Amino acid sequence: MPIGERLRYARERAGLTLRQVVERTRIGESSLSEYENGKREPRLSQLQALADVYRRSIAFFLGEGDVAREIVLWRKQPDPNTAADVESEFLRLCEQYHNLEVWCADRRPGLLPYVQGDPASFGYPDAERLAYRVQGELRLGDRPGRSLFTVLEELCGVKLFYLSFQPSGTAASTVSATYGPAVLLNTENVRWRRNFDLAHELFHLLTWQIFRDGTDSAVASDREEKLATCFASHLLMPAEATRLAIDEVSKNGNVSFSDLYDIARQFDVSVEALFWRLHFLYNRGENTPKDIERYNAVASAYEDREQDTPPTRPKRFVALAVKAFRSGEMSQGKLAEYLGISRRDALRYAGREALADEKVTLPPA
Numbered sequence: 382m383p384i385g386e387r388l389r390y391a392r393e394r395a396g397l398t399l400r401q402v403v404e405r406t407r408i409g410e411s412s413l414s415e416y417e418n419g420k421r422e423p424r425l426s427q428l429q430a431l432a433d434v435y436r437r438s439i440a441f442f443l444g445e446g447d448v449a450r451e452i453v454l455w456r457k458q459p460d461p462n463t464a465a466d467v468e469s470e471f472l473r474l475c476e477q478y479h480n481l482e483v484w485c486a487d488r489r490p491g492l493l494p495y496v497q498g499d500p501a502s503f504g505y506p507d508a509e510r511l512a513y514r515v516q517g518e519l520r521l522g523d524r525p526g527r528s529l530f531t532v533l534e535e536l537c538g539v540k541l542f543y544l545s546f547q548p549s550g551t552a553a554s555t556v557s558a559t560y561g562p563a564v565l566l567n568t569e570n571v572r573w574r575r576n577f578d579l580a581h582e583l584f585h586l587l588t589w590q591i592f593r594d595g596t597d598s599a600v601a602s603d604r605e606e607k608l609a610t611c612f613a614s615h616l617l618m619p620a621e622a623t624r625l626a627i628d629e630v631s632k633n634g635n636v637s638f639s640d641l642y643d644i645a646r647q648f649d650v651s652v653e654a655l656f657w658r659l660h661f662l663y664n665r666g667e668n669t670p671k672d673i674e675r676y677n678a679v680a681s682a683y684e685d686r687e688q689d690t691p692p693t694r695p696k697r698f699v700a701l702a703v704k705a706f707r708s709g710e711m712s713q714g715k716l717a718e719y720l721g722i723s724r725r726d727a728l729r730y731a732g733r734e735a736l737a738d739e740k741v742t743l744p745p746a
Contacts, residue, residue: 552581
């Protein structure tokens with residue numbers, strides 16, 4: 382794809398008009414039009430300015446061949462006023478993460494158990510079986526929520542990021558032929574909500590070839606979302622472990638709100654998610670919505686779990702950036718750009734190259 386077509390693609394993908402680009406870059410509209418139509422090419426400084434606005438690398442515009450499909454799947458489309466910016470930033474972070482893996486020669490193996498099949502015949506039993514398959518193959522144990530983020534990032538190579546956007550009750554995922562699977566979670570949500578969102582989006586990654594094959598749809602169907610919720614519930618609260626936890630505190634068939642809160646904390650899920658898990662495990666009929674309403678009325682007496690604000694970039698991303706900097710693969714300015722910090726703050730990573738040469742000798746096996 383010529384540079385002009387890539388420029389137009391990047392602008393439209395970022396949701397910007399020519400007039401908006403003019404306001405942000407001070408490049409004339411006629412010049413921008415000529416660049417996109419292939420009549421002439423921008424100078425390097427102009428290309429850098431456009432790359433910054435479109436949240437792309439210069440390498441993207443100088444690449445050969447067709448641009449890989451970029452489908453970002455949203456549970457709910459974010460606020461239209463910020464949707465394009467959020468999506469562009471997500472894809473930019475994915476590209477940066479991929480670059481760091483290449484520079485550091487550290488690509489994680491594809492351990493995710495992707496599945497294929499017919500979307501019309503894929504049902505709730507399939508989602509349940511997939512959840513237990515993931516739990517077993519990734520060795521997540523009886524409390525998968527405690528280790529899911531780390532396992533997906535460190536062992537499976539899933540690129541995980543946090544950004545702030547509205548509505549808060551949404552998340553996004555994508556699978557790229559270039560940089561692989563990635564998930565975007567909402568900084569505004571509490572940790573246990575983000576945990577459920579991660580499991581929910583994991584379903585979309587695993588079934589990408591089933592539900593996204595041949596379609597550019599950026600919003601999942603209601604049926605697909607319900608399947609993802611089913612998968613997340615079974616993955617984070619395995620039936621046997623959940624029943625055992627309930628039976629240990631049950632007295633004459635009753636479980637106190639206090640005990641339910643403790644169990645939800647153990648599994649790192651919300652109490653409401655636990656209520657719905659019990660709804661299906663114990664065939665509770667119409668009682669669940671009423672119980673959730675009762676609990677929410679007194680939730681402040683139980684909900685004292687620590688809330689945190691996660692960083693945009695995960696620990697592995699930061700570690701790779703520092704490694705690439707210390708090995709000479711990226712400049713101090715590029716390190717600052719990738720980590721979203723000032724050049725001055727990036728200085729604290731300089732002068733530590735000697736640490737990379739230190740070694741520990743292990744005795745022969």
